[in-house]
Amino acid sequence: MKSCLIVDDSTVVRKVARRILEDLDYIVEEAEDGQEAFDKCRQEMPDAILLDWQMPIMSGLEFLKLLRAYVGGEKPHVVYCTVENDIGAIAMALKAGASDYMMKPFDRRILESKFEPHLAA
Numbered sequence: 001m002k003s004c005l006i007v008d009d010s011t012v013v014r015k016v017a018r019r020i021l022e023d024l025d026y027i028v029e030e031a032e033d034g035q036e037a038f039d040k041c042r043q044e045m046p047d048a049i050l051l052d053w054q055m056p057i058m059s060g061l062e063f064l065k066l067l068r069a070y071v072g073g074e075k076p077h078v079v080y081c082t083v084e085n086d087i088g089a090i091a092m093a094l095k096a097g098a099s100d101y102m103m104k105p106f107d108r109r110i111l112e113s114k115f116e117p118h119l120a121a
Contacts, residue, residue: 002119003027003044007037007063008052008081013104017050020111024119034058038066045072048118050111051098053082053089061096068097077118081106 004026006017018028029046031037035058037049049067053060060080067073080098082089083105090101100114 001025001027002047003029004048004050004115005029005031005037005040005046005076006050007031007034007055007060008050009033009055010052013052013081017111020108021050021115024112024115026115026119034060034063034066037063038070041067041070041073041076046076048077048079048115050079050081050115053080053093061092064093064096064098077115079114 004021006014006028008014009032014030018030021028026048029040031040033055051060051064064078077099078097080093080101081104082101083103085103093101102110102114
């Protein structure tokens, strides 16, 4: 089974995403901020990451840059998730190493479309 780390400071977003990803047979871990997520990645690198843009302690962009520079950090499929409809922010995330992005609020169909293809890989 593939593993996924959900990184978001919203308990509701983590709960909704967890339910959908577990239905796709992912083993799911959660983190409330980028620092907690990076600590978890250093312990065990997930196959995929759902990453929020704005969080306390360490932003999604800061986390993504640290992750991609870390040994093994190039492997996870990272879907950047933001409420911002800012092309510049999305471009920065993709340049920093995001595999894909999606906007909040998301629904089951959108989330599945970002993670189902990765299951086959």
